[in-house]
Amino acid sequence: MTVAVWDAVVIGAGVTGLSAAVAMQRQGLQVMVLEAGPTVGGVVQSEWLDTSAGPVLVEWGPHTVQGSAKALLTLAEEHYLQPQAAHESAKFRYIWKNNRLVAVPMSPWEAVTTPLLSVGAKLRLLREPFIAPAKTDSSVAEWVTRRLGPDVLENLLGPFLSGVYAGDPAQMSARATLKTLTGFEQEAGSVIAGAFSAIQQKKREKKKAKKLEIVAGNEKKLSPLTLYNFEDGMHAFPNALANALPEGLLHFNASVHGIEIDESCGYRVVTATHTWRTKTVVCTAPAHATEALLNGLPSDSTIQAQQALAAIPYAPMAVVHTLVPLSLFGSLSPNMVAPVGGFGCLIPRSSGLSILGNLWPHSLFPKRVPEGMALLTCFVGGATHPIVAQWPLEYTEQVVLQDLQALFHLPKPIDPVHIVSRLWPYAIPQYTTGSDGGHLARAAALEAFQAQQPGLFLGGNYLGGVALNDCVRQGQRLAQCVEEYCAQPARVAQPVA
Ligand SMILES: Cc1cc2nc3c(=O)[nH]c(=O)nc-3n(C[C@H](O)[C@H](O)[C@H](O)COP(=O)(O)OP(=O)(O)OC[C@H]3O[C@@H](n4cnc5c(N)ncnc54)[C@H](O)[C@@H]3O)c2cc1C
Numbered sequence: 006m007t008v009a010v011w012d013a014v015v016i017g018a019g020v021t022g023l024s025a026a027v028a029m030q031r032q033g034l035q036v037m038v039l040e041a042g043p044t045v046g047g048v049v050q051s052e053w054l055d056t057s058a059g060p061v062l063v064e065w066g067p068h069t070v071q072g073s074a075k076a077l078l079t080l081a082e083e084h085y086l087q088p089q090a091a092h093e094s095a096k097f098r099y100i101w102k103n104n105r106l107v108a109v110p111m112s113p114w115e116a117v118t119t120p121l122l123s124v125g126a127k128l129r130l131l132r133e134p135f136i137a138p139a140k141t142d143s144s145v146a147e148w149v150t151r152r153l154g155p156d157v158l159e160n161l162l163g164p165f166l167s168g169v170y171a172g173d174p175a176q177m178s179a180r181a182t183l184k185t186l187t188g189f190e191q192e193a194g195s196v197i198a199g200a201f202s203a204i205q206q207k208k209r210e211k212k213k214a215k216k217l218e219i220v221a222g223n224e225k226k227l228s229p230l231t232l233y234n235f236e237d238g239m240h241a242f243p244n245a246l247a248n249a250l251p252e253g254l255l256h257f258n259a260s261v262h263g264i265e266i267d268e269s270c271g272y273r274v275v276t277a278t279h280t281w282r283t284k285t286v287v288c289t290a291p292a293h294a295t296e297a298l299l300n301g302l303p304s305d306s307t308i309q310a311q312q313a314l315a316a317i318p319y320a321p322m323a324v325v326h327t328l329v330p331l332s333l334f335g336s337l338s339p340n341m342v343a344p345v346g347g348f349g350c351l352i353p354r355s356s357g358l359s360i361l362g363n364l365w366p367h368s369l370f371p372k373r374v375p376e377g378m379a380l381l382t383c384f385v386g387g388a389t390h391p392i393v394a395q396w397p398l399e400y401t402e403q404v405v406l407q408d409l410q411a412l413f414h415l416p417k418p419i420d421p422v423h424i425v426s427r428l429w430p431y432a433i434p435q436y437t438t439g440s441d442g443g444h445l446a447r448a449a450a451l452e453a454f455q456a457q458q459p460g461l462f463l464g465g466n467y468l469g470g471v472a473l474n475d476c477v478r479q480g481q482r483l484a485q486c487v488e489e490y491c492a493q494p495a496r497v498a499q500p501v502a
Contacts, residue, residue, distance in 0.1 A: 010270040011037050011283040013487045016261045016298070019047025020473055021465050022289035023246040024080065024480025025487075030250060032488050037281055038250065039274065041260035041290070045247040048429060049473070051238025056328055056423040059375035063326045063382070065427050067239050067473055068364055069095075073229035074474035076481065077242070081235070084245040088233035091369040095232045097347030100164050101358070101412065106350050109161075126156030134195035139179075139187075142445060144438050145172075148179035148187070152196055164351035167361045170471060171320040171387030171433045181436035181444040232348070234370060242473075264288070264461065265301040271460045285460040285487045289480070291431055292317040292467040302458060310454035313447035316439060317467050321394035322361075322386040322432035325405040328423040331367070331379045334413060345379050350412070354389050358408045361387050378422065381409060386428075388435055398426045434467035462486050 013029055015022045018040035029036045044050070048066040069091060070077055078088055099106035100121055110116040117127065133152055143151075145166065149158040158174060166172050170182065180187045189199020227233065235241040247255055256276075264286055265273040271284040288295050296314035299307055334345055349364035364382040367374035374380045383405045386393035393401060405426075406419045436444035451463055462483050469479040 009282065011035050011281060012491050013037075013285045013287055014039060014272070014274045014281050014283040015287045015289065016264075016274065016295075017041070017047065017289035017465065018045040018243070018247065018255060018257075019289060019465070020049055020077075020243055020246075020476040021480045021483075022047075022287070023243050024477045025287050025289065025464065025483040026254075026480075027080070027084075027246050027249050028481045028484030029487055030254075032484070034487065034491060036250075036254060037283070038255045039259040039261055039276060039281070040255065040257050041294075043257050045255070046240050046243035048432065049239050049243055051240035054326075054423065054425060056375075058328060058378050058422050061326075061328060061375065061378075061380060061423070062238050062366075062370075062373035063380070063425070064234075064239055064366070065324055066429075068366065068382070069232035069234050069369070070473050071229060072227040072231045072233060074233075074472070074477075076477040077474045078227055078233065080477055081242055081245065084249055086235050086241055086245045088227060089236055089370070090228075091232040091234065091348075092371060094346050094368050095348045096230075099347065099350035100160060101350055101352045101356050102160055104414075106412075121160045122156050126154050129154040130157070130197070133197050136195075138190045138194055142178055142180040142438065142443060144175055145177040145179045145182055146174040148183070149174065152190065159353055159355060164353045164362075167354065167387050167389065168351045168384075170435065171322050171361065171384070172435055173388035176388060176435065176437045178436050178438045178443045178445060181448075232369070238373075239473075261290070261298060263301050264298050266303065285462065285490055287462045287464065287483050287487060289465045289483075291319065291465060292434060293319065293431065295463060295465075302461070304454060304457040306450070306454040306457050309450045312441075313450040313454075314467075316441055316447055317444070318388070318435045318437060319431035320386065320388040320433050320435055321391055321428065321430050322384055323393050323396075323398070323401045323426055323428045325383045325385065325402055325424065325426040327381045327383070327402075327405065327409065327419065327421045328374070329379050329381065329419055329421050331377055333415065333419070334379065345381065345413075349382075352412075358411060359385050359390060359393075359404050360408045360412075361385065361390070363409070363412065383408070386432070394428065394430050398428060401428070402426050433471055460490055 012034040013036050015026045015038045018038050026036050026038045050065040052063055054061045054063055098109040100109055102121055107121050110119040136152055146158060149162050163174055166174055186196050189196045193199035259276045261274055261276055263275045267273045267282055270282050272286050274281045274286055292314040296311045299311055345365045346368045351362045352358050352360055360383045362384050366382055367380045385401055402424050410418055448468055455463060464479050464483045466476055469475055
């Protein structure tokens with residue numbers, strides 16, 4: 006298809022960019038997607054490995070989404086992708102404490118009895134409703150310590166935050182990262198009171214929805230607490246979105262060098278070999294890549310926007326997959342439902358181990374791993390351990406093998422059947438505090454910039470949430486902005502044969 010002026014050029018074919026492109030395409034807009042790399046998905050990459058034990062499917066990025074990830078799962082089903090539920094053992098999750106794996110509490114009673122918190126820490130929680138709400142933003146570490154106590158930070162929230170954000174609680178912004186919890190604090194005056202009333206509200210909504218369902222006939226539903234992936238791995242999702250775009254509208258190895266103003270149509274998007282004229286630009290490249298693309302834009306707030314983008318740090322992360330015989334674990338780990346059975350474990354930073362967490366994909370999705378084998382997927386690095394970006398991968402693998410030996414109390418070093426690794430130097434953006442006002446101020450500067458630069462829309466996981474479902478929602482919201490912009494009479498596209 007040849008178009009003189011596109012309605013939108015999308016920069017980046019990660020989940021945010023593709024979700025935007027597919028939504029715009031559906032609205033009948035003329036969309037072109039430019040991707041710097043050779044494939045779609047950004048950090049969402051899956052790979053079948055040939056190993057001496059047989060084929061193994063590994064994930065280099067996200068492993069699962071929850072059933073509550075409605076935007077993503079609905080979009081997947083609309084593109085004929087059936088979500089595959091993880092094995093029910095996925096509900097068993099562990100945190101490493103005092104040299105052993107302790108189950109994460111999954112019910113109020115388990116929360117009362119969990120050894121993850123001392124009696125003192127549990128009693129400390131009773132004081133939470135009486136602590137005055139914070140007036141300003143602070144670091145996650147300060148906020149959690151003040152409201153919930155240091156034990157909750159060290160043994161519950163800290164490991165969880167390294168697992169999801171690869172973040173350092175001492176640097177993360179509480180209001181930008183813990184939106185729900187800080188929202189409870191501000192609205193209900195207490196996290197516990199806010200959580201309690203949210204649970205009650207959810208129960209009422211569930212009851213109402215059930216009644217409606219009975220009237221409307223039984224719709225197939227995904228359980229919100231179950232974890233899902235797709236038959237060929239998570240990459241099947243961006244792949245399905247890309248396949249929904251008409252041929253020729255997605256260009257690979259098309260790194261965008263700049264965005265320029267075009268007086269007649271809006272913008273020019275420049276790659277090494279081509280210049281694309283367009284009414285709008287949807288830029289979903291990571292913050293550090295986006296910063297350079299704005300150089301040619303004249304708006305008063307361009308420099309502030311570039312400073313805001315440059316101030317968003319990214320944590321590096323290495324992903325290491327180790328395939329070992331399940332028999333290695335024998336009768337070890339007696340505190341677990343089965344040897345390395347469950348979702349996996351998170352490791353508090355005080356443990357002295359380098360790994361942030363260890364997932365057990367053979368237990369989650371048994372068909373992806375040869376029978377009798379365990380696939381241990383470790384994450385190393387994050388904001389608390391950025392040195393990993395400078396380590397050769399062979400060294401990172403050795404560190405992981407040592408950590409696994411310590412984690413499972415194995416008598417001798419692991420001799421893996423297969424081990425592979427990959428480093429993401431810019432894995433996950435960090436919503437940090439800072440003297441510039443932190444992430445909330447950076448996001449506000451980017452909003453102000455977009456208001457002064459009509460037709461240019463910024464998105465990606467550095468704004469609006471790092472979870473895949475957040476990225477889908479954000480992509481769809483960007484599409485809506487473009488649609489509204491293009492609907493204004495003076496801005497109708499001019500497709501040419
Ligand atoms: C190891 C890891 C594990 C994760 N686990 C989970 C999980 O379990 N659950 C979950 O919900 N989320 C998880 N996430 C987070 C989630 O995967 C990401 O936040 C999300 O995929 C980001 O999507 P995006 O499209 O915003 O960005 P990206 O995936 O970074 O895509 C941006 C795209 O822009 C392209 N690009 C960059 N510069 C240019 C340019 N100049 N021109 C053209 N294209 C350009 C890039 O090549 C890339 O394809 C994980 C992330 C990582 C790294």
